[in-house]
Amino acid sequence: MDAIFDIPVIGVLIQFVVYVIAALPVVAPTIAAAATPIALGAMCGFMNERSGVVNIGIEGMMLTAAFVAWWSASLAAQVVPNVGIGVLGITLPLVIGLTTAILAAMAVSAVHAWLSITVRADQIISGTIINIFAVGITGYLNLLISKQSPPSAGQFQPLQLPGVLEDVPVLGFLLDSLIGVGPIGLTMLISVIVLQVLLFRSRWGLRTRAVGEHPKAAETVGIDVIRLRYRNVIGGGVFAGLAGAYLTIEFGSAFQGEMTAGRGFIALAALIFGRWTPVGAFGAALLFTASIGLERSIRFAPPEGQLGEWLTAVPLQFYGALPYLITIIVLAGVVGRSLAPAAVGRPYERESKAA
Amino acid sequence: MRAALERVRSVAVLPAVAIGLALVVGAVIMILSSPLVGGFDLTLPLTAYQALAVGAFGSGNALVSTLVNATPLVLAGLAVGIGFKAGLFNIGAQGQFLIGALSATIVAIALNGASPAVAIPLSLLAGMAGGLAWGFVPGFLKAFTGAHEVVTTIMLNFVAIQIVSYVISGPLRGAEVTFARTDNIVAGELPILIGRDGHLGLLLAAVAVPAAWWLLYRSTIGFEIRTVGANPDAARYGGMQPKWITVLAMSVCGLLAGTAGAGEILGEVGYMPASYGTTVGFDAIAVALLGRAHPVGILFAGLLFGGMQAGAGLMQVQAGIPVQMVSVLQAVILFFLAAELIVRRVLRIRAPGTGVEAELETVSRSYGEQTSL
Numbered sequence: 079m080d081a082i083f084d085i086p087v088i089g090v091l092i093q094f095v096v097y098v099i100a101a102l103p104v105v106a107p108t109i110a111a112a113a114t115p116i117a118l119g120a121m122c123g124f125m126n127e128r129s130g131v132v133n134i135g136i137e138g139m140m141l142t143a144a145f146v147a148w149w150s151a152s153l154a155a156q157v158v159p160n161v162g163i164g165v166l167g168i169t170l171p172l173v174i175g176l177t178t179a180i181l182a183a184m185a186v187s188a189v190h191a192w193l194s195i196t197v198r199a200d201q202i203i204s205g206t207i208i209n210i211f212a213v214g215i216t217g218y219l220n221l222l223i224s225k226q227s228p229p230s231a232g233q234f235q236p237l238q239l240p241g242v243l244e245d246v247p248v249l250g251f252l253l254d255s256l257i258g259v260g261p262i263g264l265t266m267l268i269s270v271i272v273l274q275v276l277l278f279r280s281r282w283g284l285r286t287r288a289v290g291e292h293p294k295a296a297e298t299v300g301i302d303v304i305r306l307r308y309r310n311v312i313g314g315g316v317f318a319g320l321a322g323a324y325l326t327i328e329f330g331s332a333f334q335g336e337m338t339a340g341r342g343f344i345a346l347a348a349l350i351f352g353r354w355t356p357v358g359a360f361g362a363a364l365l366f367t368a369s370i371g372l373e374r375s376i377r378f379a380p381p382e383g384q385l386g387e388w389l390t391a392v393p394l395q396f397y398g399a400l401p402y403l404i405t406i407i408v409l410a411g412v413v414g415r416s417l418a419p420a421a422v423g424r425p426y427e428r429e430s431k432a433a
Numbered sequence: 434m435r436a437a438l439e440r441v442r443s444v445a446v447l448p449a450v451a452i453g454l455a456l457v458v459g460a461v462i463m464i465l466s467s468p469l470v471g472g473f474d475l476t477l478p479l480t481a482y483q484a485l486a487v488g489a490f491g492s493g494n495a496l497v498s499t500l501v502n503a504t505p506l507v508l509a510g511l512a513v514g515i516g517f518k519a520g521l522f523n524i525g526a527q528g529q530f531l532i533g534a535l536s537a538t539i540v541a542i543a544l545n546g547a548s549p550a551v552a553i554p555l556s557l558l559a560g561m562a563g564g565l566a567w568g569f570v571p572g573f574l575k576a577f578t579g580a581h582e583v584v585t586t587i588m589l590n591f592v593a594i595q596i597v598s599y600v601i602s603g604p605l606r607g608a609e610v611t612f613a614r615t616d617n618i619v620a621g622e623l624p625i626l627i628g629r630d631g632h633l634g635l636l637l638a639a640v641a642v643p644a645a646w647w648l649l650y651r652s653t654i655g656f657e658i659r660t661v662g663a664n665p666d667a668a669r670y671g672g673m674q675p676k677w678i679t680v681l682a683m684s685v686c687g688l689l690a691g692t693a694g695a696g697e698i699l700g701e702v703g704y705m706p707a708s709y710g711t712t713v714g715f716d717a718i719a720v721a722l723l724g725r726a727h728p729v730g731i732l733f734a735g736l737l738f739g740g741m742q743a744g745a746g747l748m749q750v751q752a753g754i755p756v757q758m759v760s761v762l763q764a765v766i767l768f769f770l771a772a773e774l775i776v777r778r779v780l781r782i783r784a785p786g787t788g789v790e791a792e793l794e795t796v797s798r799s800y801g802e803q804t805s806l
Contacts, residue, residue, distance in 0.1 A: 214760025221755040399595035402588035410578040
């Protein structure tokens with residue numbers, strides 16, 4: 079083994095691969111957990127952009143949902159009995175929190191839809207408004223509430239896999255980090271697959287793609303462009319709601335001001351890097367968070383020898399910036415090319431109205 | 434004279450209506466949330482807005498504080514506004530601000546032993562150059578690869594955060610500091626011109642406004658920038674080079690935002706922390722939109738938002754309203770501006786549309802195309 083490692087350059091590359099494989103089981107749960115809200119946020123962006131509406135307000139939608147989930151679950155815990163079904167830590171207050179968070183994100187999405195589709199305002203401004211408003215209103219209410227220090231309603235629990243599965247060599251840890259998660263994490267996995275199939279195999283998918291690429295042609299074959307856009311944008315809010323709720327009632331159990339910390343924008347990056355497909359965006363989310371996982375691993379357990387010297391010489395912040403750099407490179411078409419749906423960003427105007 | 438007044442009225446009526454409506458919405462939010470503070474209180478908004486106004490304009494110190502808060506907003510607002518004129522949506526003022534601040538810090542720390550007459554201009558220039566470079570990149574990418582600036586500038590904002598974190602917590606970390614920050618800037622510190630903390634940066638913003646106006650409306654380059662923004666095809670047909678105009682415009686935007694960053698560090702903070710929390714990038718978008726992308730409008734919008742930031746503290750102390758209410762008001766103002774069509778119809782406003790809609794159309798329409806200019 080040492081002989082292979084001593085080959086110049088290639089030896090270090092092999093060392094790197096060996097190091098990553100060795101570190102993966104340790105950091106995989108972190109990577110999967112960090113990828114969940116990003117993938118869900120990207121699903122929200124997917125629903126918007128595939129039907130021709132830009133959404134840079136995912137961050138604000140997630141932040142709103144995170145706050146609403148936490149607050150309403152906390153309020154519910156003081157009123158309704160804390161009964162659960164004994165699976166995944168599901169209790170009545172948490173379900174109420176999750177539901178209201180989804181409704182809140184849908185409401186914010188409805189505003190985005192109204193501004194972008196009906197008012198035909200600039201869609202990027204609409205997203206900006208949502209982001210500023212979300213930071214303001216959640217920070218405002220959080221400060222008012224924190225004086226009474228409301229009790230936490232707890233959080234969802236991960237799925238306990240049978241011990242046999244965990245012991246499966248190689249795949250055990252992968253199963254554990256992907257499926258051994260809470261209800262929102264599981265929902266994310268299912269939605270990624272379902273949306274991917276629906277996009278390319280269903281009537282809704284065909285229509286959505288048509289409306290996103292060439293709305294005029296879609297209208298001539300009888301598709302109601304306005305209605306489909308409304309439906310998809312508001313439907314996208316469901317995923318932003320799940321993403322926000324994940325942060326405060328599944329991954330953690332408390333809310334902090336501006337706690338989304340740019341995840342909504344990484345979600346946008348993942349959507350672009352994943353070429354506007356659900357599975358692609360999920361893969362991108364995993365890749366992006368793997369960069370964070372690698373950083374953790376290098377910080378706490380750096381490899382030995384030449385490779386260790388090289389890796390620790392790279393500033394740790396480089397791994398934090400990597401997802402964004404990759405996205406810029408892909409968007410610039412340096413390596414491959416990622417193209418947005420053609421009609422994204424353009425408000426649709428019916429012929430009869432334009433005349 | 435009458436014509437001039439009429440013009441002011443027609444330009445200012447919609448922003449004024451938006452601000453008024455936002456204050457109403459803010460009042461409703463305060464009243465609805467008053468039970469959380471200590472009982473239902475219908476007069477809470479009056480107390481709050483009064484404190485806000487006193488904190489912003491009520492005394493000499495308050496006025497200076499308003500000017501200090503407005504300075505980065507005006508500079509970064511111009512960075513977004515000039516972008517609008519060129520048909521570019523610069524969401525990257527945040528990153529350009531940070532890189533400008535970082536560059537200024539690097540030079541200022543290096544020149545800490547030098548004379549202020551050397552350290553101040555060089556640090557400021559470094560900040561401008563840093564911001565310019567951070568604006569050049571998305572401009573170049575847009576012009577020559579078609580990568581849309583909305584996405585690239587958002588990404589570059591986060592790259593900038595990481596770079597700042599690396600430089601400040603690594604090579605530039607101060608010797609005797611308790612958290613990750615640089616040593617104090619001594620020689621490069623901007624002199625105080627008025628009041629308690631009215632630093633030289635105020636003057637920079639005051640100069641930048643007429644300079645930007647001259648650039649946009651009196652210079653050949655400005656004419657080309659506006660033509661490219663309104664219609665790149667027409668610009669090319671007229672013999673201009675939209676690619677290089679785009680790169681130039683974005684670089685100027687970066688320079689302005691970088692100046693804002695340099696001014697904040699050298700004039701306000703006095704050192705650079707590894708995680709410099711600021712919302713200036715998004716605030717600048719609000720300023721540019723409320724100011725209708727016109728330098729004079731941006732000046733007034735910057736003063737308004739700067740005043741709100743200056744008065745927010747007093748509002749929190751006297752009325753118990755958290756400072757975040759200012760962000761809420763900003764967002765609601767933007768909301769009513771964006772919903773201009775509806776506001777006009779409901780209130781029967783006849784003033785002509787003088788907004789940035791024409792330029793913005795170029796911006797968001799190009800999002801899906803990603804074609805090179």
